[in-house]
Amino acid sequence: MESVAGLACTICGAQYEADEVAYVCPRHGDDGILDVVYDYNSVRASLTKQALAASQRRSIWRYLPLLPVDADLALRLAQGTPLGSVGWTPLYDASRLASSLGIRWLGVKDDTCEPTASFKDRASAIAAVKVREQGAEVITTASTGNAAAALAGMCAAVGQPNVIFVPRSAPEAKVAQLLAYGSTVLLVDGNYDQAFDLCLEVAREFGWYNRNTAYNPYMSEGKKTAALEVCEQLDWQPPDWIFVPVGDGCIIGGIHKGLQDLVALDWIDRVPRLAGVQAAGSSPLVDAWERGLEGWQMEPVEAHTVADSICAALPRDRNKALRAVRETDGVYVSVADEQILEAIPTLARECGVFAEPAGAAAYAGLVQAVESGIVRAEDSVVVLATGSGLKDITGAKKALRDKPLIVAPTLDSVRKALARTG
Ligand SMILES: *Cc1c(COP(=O)(O)O)cnc(C)c1O
Ligand SMILES: [Zn+2]
Numbered sequence: 001m002e003s004v005a006g007l008a009c010t011i012c013g014a015q016y017e018a019d020e021v022a023y024v025c026p027r028h029g030d031d032g033i034l035d036v037v038y039d040y041n042s043v044r045a046s047l048t049k050q051a052l053a054a055s056q057r058r059s060i061w062r063y064l065p066l067l068p069v070d071a072d073l074a075l076r077l078a079q080g081t082p083l084g085s086v087g088w089t090p091l092y093d094a095s096r097l098a099s100s101l102g103i104r105w106l107g108v109k110d111d112t113c114e115p116t117a118s119f120k121d122r123a124s125a126i127a128a129v130k131v132r133e134q135g136a137e138v139i140t141t142a143s144t145g146n147a148a149a150a151l152a153g154m155c156a157a158v159g160q161p162n163v164i165f166v167p168r169s170a171p172e173a174k175v176a177q178l179l180a181y182g183s184t185v186l187l188v189d190g191n192y193d194q195a196f197d198l199c200l201e202v203a204r205e206f207g208w209y210n211r212n213t214a215y216n217p218y219m220s221e222g223k224k225t226a227a228l229e230v231c232e233q234l235d236w237q238p239p240d241w242i243f244v245p246v247g248d249g250c251i252i253g254g255i256h257k258g259l260q261d262l263v264a265l266d267w268i269d270r271v272p273r274l275a276g277v278q279a280a281g282s283s284p285l286v287d288a289w290e291r292g293l294e295g296w297q298m299e300p301v302e303a304h305t306v307a308d309s310i311c312a313a314l315p316r317d318r319n320k321a322l323r324a325v326r327e328t329d330g331v332y333v334s335v336a337d338e339q340i341l342e343a344i345p346t347l348a349r350e351c352g353v354f355a356e357p358a359g360a361a362a363y364a365g366l367v368q369a370v371e372s373g374i375v376r377a378e379d380s381v382v383v384l385a386t387g388s389g390l391k392d393i394t395g396a397k398k399a400l401r402d403k404p405l406i407v408a409p410t411l412d413s414v415r416k417a418l419a420r421t422g
Pocket of ligand 2 (some may be wrong): 009010011012013014025026027028032
């Protein structure tokens, strides 16, 4: 926290002290999403590549000087709890997939193995520290499921009361996860966007700390840790591309922020191109990018997709999400639900990573980008696998044509069944 210089509005650039505004730029209201600004000289004084190489902290907390939290408090809360296990996820060398796609190298960043089984733990871990810093009694969020589960899990880890707003359409497994962690769960009879607005209103009314994606400027700071990790895991030689599934746009905005931090520190000399992947039925950012619109010019769409975690009518972090792709000479692509579903068994079989639909969407986007010549044979690519397949078994089942073989409990029956499969 010592290295945080302030907050800057993503629309007007106005700068504020960290304790001067709560969440958004007062001039721009809920649209005035803020960037966290660092004093990189101060970061450099306490974080070096050498220190990182020797660090025993195999979690996001290895990057503490680049995180907007009270370091002592964070370490105290993380000590011996799941909060201490967030991040530093594996980056697999997916050589079979790379050769079938015909590209030079493919890495799969596996966030299915986070403590609550999604990428959202990176942000919620920060939130679980922030609420203590602020001294609020309750923390709240609205979510399609994973941000909620992540917040619930991180709160359970440190004994923090929390209230979660989820749309009624959220997958059962995700709601079960919330209840298991002991959260107060409000199932909102409406969509995610309505749950989000309701959560903002309730938090204001009751003085709760608000984790809502985009609205809370610190969530992208948690999400940026994946970019820091990818670069460190590749010995500070970033890939040509990073493919990111995009709903609200907080992950892709965070990845961009992490890369900007590393450029400012002079730790990388080249920024990967960011590819944002949206589901065709929920692709307002693809549309805005193609038409050259700014975030504040975007209108809500009717959003429908099998990938519930990237279903967003009006992406909350649209300013950062558009900027991430524009400033890195990246692309936005949309993929049909069938392509997303197909990517689930492909990733599972060819790389051993079982992802939920949104978690496999980035890979589906890569397949399409290779087919359309956007990604070329000489390119190296990292794909984010953002959530576990166990989160949404109904989704996974839609993707599977194979059926289990039913056998009698005899050797003969097994022989016959195997013979039938060839
Ligand atoms: C939230 C989520 C995303 C999308 O992240 P945004 O910040 O909303 O763009 C992708 N995949 C999974 C599994 C998620 O939970
Ligand atoms: Zn502003």
